[in-house]
Amino acid sequence: MDRTSDCGSEGCRFDSCRAHMNLSTPIGQLPRIGPIYQRKLKRLGVKTVKDLFFHFPHRYEDFSNIIPVSNVKLNETCCIQGKILEIENTRTWRKKMSLTHVVVGDKTGAIKVIWYNQPYLIKTLKKGDSICLTGKMVLGKRDAYLNNPSYEKLGSLEDLTHTGRIVPVYPETEGLSSRWLRFILKPLLIHLKSKIKDPLPKEIIKKHKLLDIQKAIWQVHFPDSLNLAKKAQERFSFEGLFDISLFTLKARMIMASKKAPSIPIDLELVQRFVKSLSFKLTDAQKKSSWRILKDIEKPRPMNRLLEGDVGSGKTVVATMAALNVIKGGYQAAFMAPTEILAKQHFKTLADLVKDFKLDLGLLTGKEDKFVSKKLKNDVIEISRKKLLEKTEEGKINLLIGTHALIQDKVKFANLGLVILDEQHRFGVKQRAKLSKKTKQAIPHLLSMTATPIPRTLALTIYGDLDLSLINELPKGRKKVITKVVSLKDRQKSYGFIKKQVKKGKQIFVICPRIEKGEKKDKKGDILGWAEAKAVKEEHKKLSESIFPHLKVGMLHGKMPLKEKERMMKDFKNKKVDILVSTSVVEVGIDIPNATVMMIEGAERFGLAQLHQFRGRVGRSKYQSYCFIFTDSSAKKTTQRMKALIDCENGFELAERDLKIRGPGDFSGTRQWGMPDLIMDSLKDIFLVEKTKEAARETLELDPQLKKYPLLREKIEEFGERIYLE
Numbered sequence: 001m002d003r004t005s006d007c008g009s010e011g012c013r014f015d016s017c018r019a020h021m022n023l024s025t026p027i028g029q030l031p032r033i034g035p036i037y038q039r040k041l042k043r044l045g046v047k048t049v050k051d052l053f054f055h056f057p058h059r060y061e062d063f064s065n066i067i068p069v070s071n072v073k074l075n076e077t078c079c080i081q082g083k084i085l086e087i088e089n090t091r092t093w094r095k096k097m098s099l100t101h102v103v104v105g106d107k108t109g110a111i112k113v114i115w116y117n118q119p120y121l122i123k124t125l126k127k128g129d130s131i132c133l134t135g136k137m138v139l140g141k142r143d144a145y146l147n148n149p150s151y152e153k154l155g156s157l158e159d160l161t162h163t164g165r166i167v168p169v170y171p172e173t174e175g176l177s178s179r180w181l182r183f184i185l186k187p188l189l190i191h192l193k194s195k196i197k198d199p200l201p202k203e204i205i206k207k208h209k210l211l212d213i214q215k216a217i218w219q220v221h222f223p224d225s226l227n228l229a230k231k232a233q234e235r236f237s238f239e240g241l242f243d244i245s246l247f248t249l250k251a252r253m254i255m256a257s258k259k260a261p262s263i264p265i266d267l268e269l270v271q272r273f274v275k276s277l278s279f280k281l282t283d284a285q286k287k288s289s290w291r292i293l294k295d296i297e298k299p300r301p302m303n304r305l306l307e308g309d310v311g312s313g314k315t316v317v318a319t320m321a322a323l324n325v326i327k328g329g330y331q332a333a334f335m336a337p338t339e340i341l342a343k344q345h346f347k348t349l350a351d352l353v354k355d356f357k358l359d360l361g362l363l364t365g366k367e368d369k370f371v372s373k374k375l376k377n378d379v380i381e382i383s384r385k386k387l388l389e390k391t392e393e394g395k396i397n398l399l400i401g402t403h404a405l406i407q408d409k410v411k412f413a414n415l416g417l418v419i420l421d422e423q424h425r426f427g428v429k430q431r432a433k434l435s436k437k438t439k440q441a442i443p444h445l446l447s448m449t450a451t452p453i454p455r456t457l458a459l460t461i462y463g464d465l466d467l468s469l470i471n472e473l474p475k476g477r478k479k480v481i482t483k484v485v486s487l488k489d490r491q492k493s494y495g496f497i498k499k500q501v502k503k504g505k506q507i508f509v510i511c512p513r514i515e516k517g518e519k520k521d522k523k524g525d526i527l528g529w530a531e532a533k534a535v536k537e538e539h540k541k542l543s544e545s546i547f548p549h550l551k552v553g554m555l556h557g558k559m560p561l562k563e564k565e566r567m568m569k570d571f572k573n574k575k576v577d578i579l580v581s582t583s584v585v586e587v588g589i590d591i592p593n594a595t596v597m598m599i600e601g602a603e604r605f606g607l608a609q610l611h612q613f614r615g616r617v618g619r620s621k622y623q624s625y626c627f628i629f630t631d632s633s634a635k636k637t638t639q640r641m642k643a644l645i646d647c648e649n650g651f652e653l654a655e656r657d658l659k660i661r662g663p664g665d666f667s668g669t670r671q672w673g674m675p676d677l678i679m680d681s682l683k684d685i686f687l688v689e690k691t692k693e694a695a696r697e698t699l700e701l702d703p704q705l706k707k708y709p710l711l712r713e714k715i716e717e718f719g720e721r722i723y724l725e
């Protein structure tokens with residue numbers, strides 16, 4: 001849009017000209033939104049007019065019932081309309097607070113109103129102005145008054161925005177008030193809502209009696225009744241779940257139309273592998289292994305998610321599948337979330353298949369040395385170039401690595417299976433990119449996660465994947481004793497730790513942050529909490545004053561990889577007794593000798609994450625403990641900590657977590673980039689099923705979504721986000 005020339009419409013002043021605006025106009029180009037507000041809005045993910053429209057209120061206040069002044073009652077919230085009879089500013093002499101005293105009257109009487117510290121009001125509100133007020137009558141020293149009400153001038157006959165109606169309340173971030181949002185949003189909505197096109201098929205709107213989008217977007221922000229607000233929310237929930245279902249069903253259809261290598265189960269091989277293990281597989285391990293092997297036998301790409309608690313033994317299951325694939329004449333790739341874990345897996349897998357004469361490669365991101373393990377020989381270091389060549393020639397049977405595996409340079413001769421540790425998913429394109437002979441077949445995919453997903457979420461956001469659960473731990477593991485430790489018992493727990501170390505055991509201490517004063521949230525924005533425990537301070541405190549005679553190590557994400565690895569190694573080799581760490585130890589690290597997991601600032605972690613931490617101990621025959629510290633007494637925190645104590649099983653815990661927190665914070669949900677309102681409705685199993693059905697019907701009639709270009713566009717956008725393409 002050319003923003004430097006007059007558009008010809010009456011009163012055009014470029015930036016503030018409505019004729020210049022559309023849904024994709026960046027918020028920076030809107031009148032009244034300066035750089036500070038832009039930054040605040042961006043923190044909410046709001047960059048354009050459209051984003052602003054889809055920033056939904058999280059609740060409403062009903063001020064629609066305007067009553068006569070004479071009916072106003074003490075200690076009740078009310079809404080009145082009247083004229084300003086008097087207005088003046090004063091100051092309290094003691095506290096130096098500014099007070100604006102106003103008298104407002106209607107036909108039935110007059111009441112006093114007081115605003116605190118808003119002396120500027122006197123510039124906008126004048127004697128004789130008509131005004132609408134919403135607030136609470138309270139009793140002061142001398143008489144009763146309406147305390148700090150929301151106000152709205154009734155000068156123009158425009159509809160009310162902040163009072164005298166059902167008022168939207170938005171989730172507020174620092175300095176972004178609902179009043180301000182309403183003030184910005186309303187004129188934009190009035191002017192631009194007609195430009196919003198409805199992505200939902202007309203038939204669906206009709207069949208399910210949904211509001212159309214223009215009506216819904218208005219009613220969700222400025223509802224005429226609470227019932228209409230609900231209808232509007234329902235429409236958006238329906239749409240969100242419908243989109244997700246459409247995406248996952250479509251992904252399924254695409255997968256089902258592709259070819260994958262059909263690799264028969266080599267029973268003799270599988271039995272030999274199982275015999276070679278130093279333990280007996282659990283029933284759940286056997287069952288999921290069998291499902292996976294059966295999938296791989298089919299000429300269609302497997303798309304399976306293997307869910308199982310920390311320590312439930314997913315690696316063996318994946319290894320068995322890889323072995324079968326490799327002996328069937330194909331290569332396998334194994335992707336881990338971090339370099340440390342990739343290296344750990346390399347060792348574990350090499351050990352698991354040591355009797356089977358395989359060539360394994362390790363490819364990580366940063367370093368230039370790569371390692372290949374020829375069976376029963378030592379590890380040989382080779383250059384990256386060589387490793388890539390060997391992979392492309394098909395000489396590496398199993399390539400293990402980090403995200404580096406999906407670089408364009410990495411090509412396989414005949415990739416049969418991709419294993420992803422900690423849930424990423426790959427689309428057709430990503431899988432095809434890995435294989436050299438893309439035209440013929442795409443590899444099977446097994447992704448694994450230790451974060452159990454509640455059933456409704458599994459049905460929707462992971463609807464494109466088939467699920468296998470490992471819902472039991474190997475026998476002989478002791479339940480980790482979990483305790484919330486109160487302030488006064490902190491010293492006792494340190495004493496306990498000393499005793500454990502004396503017995504030769506090791507301890508984890510987890511802190512929410514790396515250093516004090518670092519106040520950032522997930523998106524890197526500055527937040528206001530400085531009091532959370534930090535690794536560096538805690539390390540200093542523990543090593544200098546609490547455990548001066550013990551070896552206390554430190555681990556966090558900002559340390560160079562080499563140092564991190566050295567620390568992990570030292571911890572593994574018992575050169576360090578106590579490891580103070582951030583959440584970097586969350587996934588996968590295996591230290592069977594650790595028996596105490598101490599978590600500081602527990603309220604700052606999700607339940608799944610806390611459960612993951614706890615899973616770092618109790619990996620051996622020794623009794624292990626998880627000590628939780630929190631100074632939050634919020635109800636939700638208490639509920640969550642109780643859930644953690646009650647449930648040792650991650651699946652149960654996940655269901656509880658879903659009830660307490662709602663789905664918004666579950667791993668995998670954020671990626672969809674949906675408003676909380678929609679994510680919340682993922683809990684609603686009936687709606688989930690209804691939208692799934694609607695998506696199925698739509699795709700049956702129009703598999704390519706030719707009739708619905710807006711839907712198709714949305715689905716494609718999902719693909720880019722979900723598959724990290």
Ligand code: ADP
Pocket residue numbers: 279280281282285308309310311312313314315316450474475588590
């Ligand atoms: P995760 O599911 O968290 O990835 P791992 O695969 O790392 O778990 O397994 C955790 C530990 O349990 C490993 O040391 C592994 O060798 C061991 N393990 C796996 N399966 C069994 C089993 N059936 N019995 C005993 N130990 C097992």
Ligand code: MG
Pocket residue numbers: 314315421588
């Ligand atoms: Mg694992």
